[in-house]
Amino acid sequence: MLEEILKRIRPTEEEIKEISNLAENVIKNIYDVANEKGYNILEALWLGSSARNTHLKGDHDIDIFILFDKSVSIDELEVIALDIGKEVIKRLNGKCQINYASHPYIQGIVGKYKVDIVPCYKINFGEKIISAVDRTPLHHKFLIERLDEKLCDEVRLLKAFLKSLNLYGSDVKTKGFSGYLCELLILHYKSFLNLLNDAKDWGERKKIILNDIFELYKNPKFREFDEPLIVYDPVDLNRNVAAPLSRENYCKFIFFAREFLKNMNEEFFNDYYKKLEEKLENRDKGFILTLKFPKTEVDDIIYPQLEKFQKSLNKLIEQNEFKILNCKCYTDSDYAYIEWEFLVYQLPKIKLRDGPEVFEKERVEKFIKKYDKVFIKGCKLYAFTERKYCHILELFKDIIEGKIKNISKPKHIDIKSGVILWKQAT
Amino acid sequence: MLEEILKRIRPTEEEIKEISNLAENVIKNIYDVANEKGYNILEALWLGSSARNTHLKGDHDIDIFILFDKSVSIDELEVIALDIGKEVIKRLNGKCQINYASHPYIQGIVGKYKVDIVPCYKINFGEKIISAVDRTPLHHKFLIERLDEKLCDEVRLLKAFLKSLNLYGSDVKTKGFSGYLCELLILHYKSFLNLLNDAKDWGERKKIILNDIFELYKNPKFREFDEPLIVYDPVDLNRNVAAPLSRENYCKFIFFAREFLKNMNEEFFNDYYKKLEEKLENRDKGFILTLKFPKTEVDDIIYPQLEKFQKSLNKLIEQNEFKILNCKCYTDSDYAYIEWEFLVYQLPKIKLRDGPEVFEKERVEKFIKKYDKVFIKGCKLYAFTERKYCHILELFKDIIEGKIKNISKPKHIDIKSGVILWKQAT
Numbered sequence: 001m002l003e004e005i006l007k008r009i010r011p012t013e014e015e016i017k018e019i020s021n022l023a024e025n026v027i028k029n030i031y032d033v034a035n036e037k038g039y040n041i042l043e044a045l046w047l048g049s050s051a052r053n054t055h056l057k058g059d060h061d062i063d064i065f066i067l068f069d070k071s072v073s074i075d076e077l078e079v080i081a082l083d084i085g086k087e088v089i090k091r092l093n094g095k096c097q098i099n100y101a102s103h104p105y106i107q108g109i110v111g112k113y114k115v116d117i118v119p120c121y122k123i124n125f126g127e128k129i130i131s132a133v134d135r136t137p138l139h140h141k142f143l144i145e146r147l148d149e150k151l152c153d154e155v156r157l158l159k160a161f162l163k164s165l166n167l168y169g170s171d172v173k174t175k176g177f178s179g180y181l182c183e184l185l186i187l188h189y190k191s192f193l194n195l196l197n198d199a200k201d202w203g204e205r206k207k208i209i210l211n212d213i214f215e216l217y218k219n220p221k222f223r224e225f226d227e228p229l230i231v232y233d234p235v236d237l238n239r240n241v242a243a244p245l246s247r248e249n250y251c252k253f254i255f256f257a258r259e260f261l262k263n264m265n266e267e268f269f270n271d272y273y274k275k276l277e278e279k280l281e282n283r284d285k286g287f288i289l290t291l292k293f294p295k296t297e298v299d300d301i302i303y304p305q306l307e308k309f310q311k312s313l314n315k316l317i318e319q320n321e322f323k324i325l326n327c328k329c330y331t332d333s334d335y336a337y338i339e340w341e342f343l344v345y346q347l348p349k350i351k352l353r354d355g356p357e358v359f360e361k362e363r364v365e366k367f368i369k370k371y372d373k374v375f376i377k378g379c380k381l382y383a384f385t386e387r388k389y390c391h392i393l394e395l396f397k398d399i400i401e402g403k404i405k406n407i408s409k410p411k412h413i414d415i416k417s418g419v420i421l422w423k424q425a426t
Numbered sequence: 427m428l429e430e431i432l433k434r435i436r437p438t439e440e441e442i443k444e445i446s447n448l449a450e451n452v453i454k455n456i457y458d459v460a461n462e463k464g465y466n467i468l469e470a471l472w473l474g475s476s477a478r479n480t481h482l483k484g485d486h487d488i489d490i491f492i493l494f495d496k497s498v499s500i501d502e503l504e505v506i507a508l509d510i511g512k513e514v515i516k517r518l519n520g521k522c523q524i525n526y527a528s529h530p531y532i533q534g535i536v537g538k539y540k541v542d543i544v545p546c547y548k549i550n551f552g553e554k555i556i557s558a559v560d561r562t563p564l565h566h567k568f569l570i571e572r573l574d575e576k577l578c579d580e581v582r583l584l585k586a587f588l589k590s591l592n593l594y595g596s597d598v599k600t601k602g603f604s605g606y607l608c609e610l611l612i613l614h615y616k617s618f619l620n621l622l623n624d625a626k627d628w629g630e631r632k633k634i635i636l637n638d639i640f641e642l643y644k645n646p647k648f649r650e651f652d653e654p655l656i657v658y659d660p661v662d663l664n665r666n667v668a669a670p671l672s673r674e675n676y677c678k679f680i681f682f683a684r685e686f687l688k689n690m691n692e693e694f695f696n697d698y699y700k701k702l703e704e705k706l707e708n709r710d711k712g713f714i715l716t717l718k719f720p721k722t723e724v725d726d727i728i729y730p731q732l733e734k735f736q737k738s739l740n741k742l743i744e745q746n747e748f749k750i751l752n753c754k755c756y757t758d759s760d761y762a763y764i765e766w767e768f769l770v771y772q773l774p775k776i777k778l779r780d781g782p783e784v785f786e787k788e789r790v791e792k793f794i795k796k797y798d799k800v801f802i803k804g805c806k807l808y809a810f811t812e813r814k815y816c817h818i819l820e821l822f823k824d825i826i827e828g829k830i831k832n833i834s835k836p837k838h839i840d841i842k843s844g845v846i847l848w849k850q851a852t
Binding site for chain 2: 202203204247248251252254255258276279280283284285286287321323325326341343344346347348349350352357358359361364372373375376377378379381384386
């Protein structure tokens, strides 16, 4: 069955040839431009999964890195790399734009291929990085020396499995497995099935140390990490490659590893997650309320803020005794959304306030000074008071009108620009 | 101020004279009838609060006890006492009925007075009782030797204070302070205000041992009791006179002792509790639902069952995710009622079911076998299922139709005879 899957996900010979030709062409052009303009670059390297042959069919990303000497200033590095990049894409008849990660780089579209031209400093194993991507050439060196054709196919199976489960990608939205993490896991476990067989028994926390680390370092020292999955980066032992993986996704991986091993079905490689979501959505609903905001930033920036904001609103909702069934954040190209489904969204005006035990004299005094309709039940004081919000919509109106203090205000979301959308419960 | 109260609650000279005349008359008649019929009785005694002058104005209860030798069988005792009682009330031109406590006794109405003629065995301090009321003559002996006029007035103040707070009476409905307990407390604290001054600082548990106990017993041994207030009966150290007092009422007493001492207001003696209740009732309401049952037994029997039944229904209500604001039991002459006020009484069809953590393999297996729409959030499994009861009325219809297992079935309440009454929330 896995062989069948591989046939579907392995890039064709033709695809591979085309990518490799284009990559070589980009590199040749980089050297040409650098020579012509007299720029001092050390190397131009084809890196990333397509360079290592661990990419999936239809993955048309080509990563070319320009390596600089550490004596070059970061400003100079940026200027030179952008200049070379622009010129190279132009000569290949592509379109290009400047993208921003830790520093700006050129992203070009050449035919159906996406070509990233990224500058970095050349460092050696164990050396400190200057820019965030300086490790990438070392990652490539480490992997290319160890991955054979068989292992590359196993990486592909893992990636396709994770993709179908919505667990592939280390961005702040997905919080899943990066490509590099997939490659290290396969190096360690030798095969996709070996990995799943081990993962099905993982507990609250799993630590993985590649054997190669003991060959590369004389006295390796391993930092403690707080994340559920810990995979030490062979290129930098102070780094956990699995750091972006959320606890929830770690658990999902364990769960679906078991499910797949119980029932090795092709379904698991075909948008399995979407089908699960459809199955879950096909049900009665509670009261659904959505906050919609104009999107002023990219997902990478907006997602953590949406999640933090929702968390702080959840507290507020619970304080007001409404009951959440489910909640989520999502975005489209123009808007950011925070959505809730409610079990309890309407309450009577009357509210019960818990007070102290009769024996706590001082607290009792405060309580009866503060509240009027006080009574004793069991050993404790209670008071009837009036509820401020009888319907969840009243609370949300005050939220977007900025009338509520003590909630975390997100930096890049303008609360007052929010719109409330809602559907009556079925 | 307390002197003013006393003027109001102290029986008039005329009242006292009338009661005492009637009591003497009853006793004379008892001896007469016993002589005429040749019944072997030891004594006829006027007992209770009116005999000790600790009763409140308008309290027209006269307790007359007929004491028998321990050699008389319980059956004989009952027959003789009922026969004498009936004849005596007849001779006084009263009406009479047989009442049942631990054993039957005669209750007569003579003019505006209620005359109880109760048989018991004569025992001494420290001797075992045969019938439940055998201690009463000893209680009287103990108190009458110690209470002077001043103390009797202090008892009256305490009784009136407790009555106004709905804390007077040791029946299963009130769960408050018995008359005898009031008298012992005043004996111990010497005055109403002394008692309140001490009570305001009482903690979770208060133990009171009268000094007289050390005079009456050589090596008194004190049992442990589990109740919040412990007052050893000087007539029987194995008995806690405050046993019927509920924890809630113990707390109320402490609370209102403080309130009264802060603000010595006559209000506290004038149906204070009813006024508090009126104040509490004057508010918005949740959804109010009442179960109404034909009353087939007296309050003493029905109350504990109503409370137990309500407790078990409360569990059921919470299991179904409805939320109670308040609940109570009450009766009138023909019906028993259990009432709830709900904060949440309506829910969407959809229900969220908590599952195990992903790591608990076996429980995970069971969970996914049982439920269809399963998902992972954080570290745990959840499932969407359907709710059986979307409205509290649906649940209660099944309750009175006897469709729900696992609830405690009360002995003297026929669930299926129940009627549901409800009011829409404001």
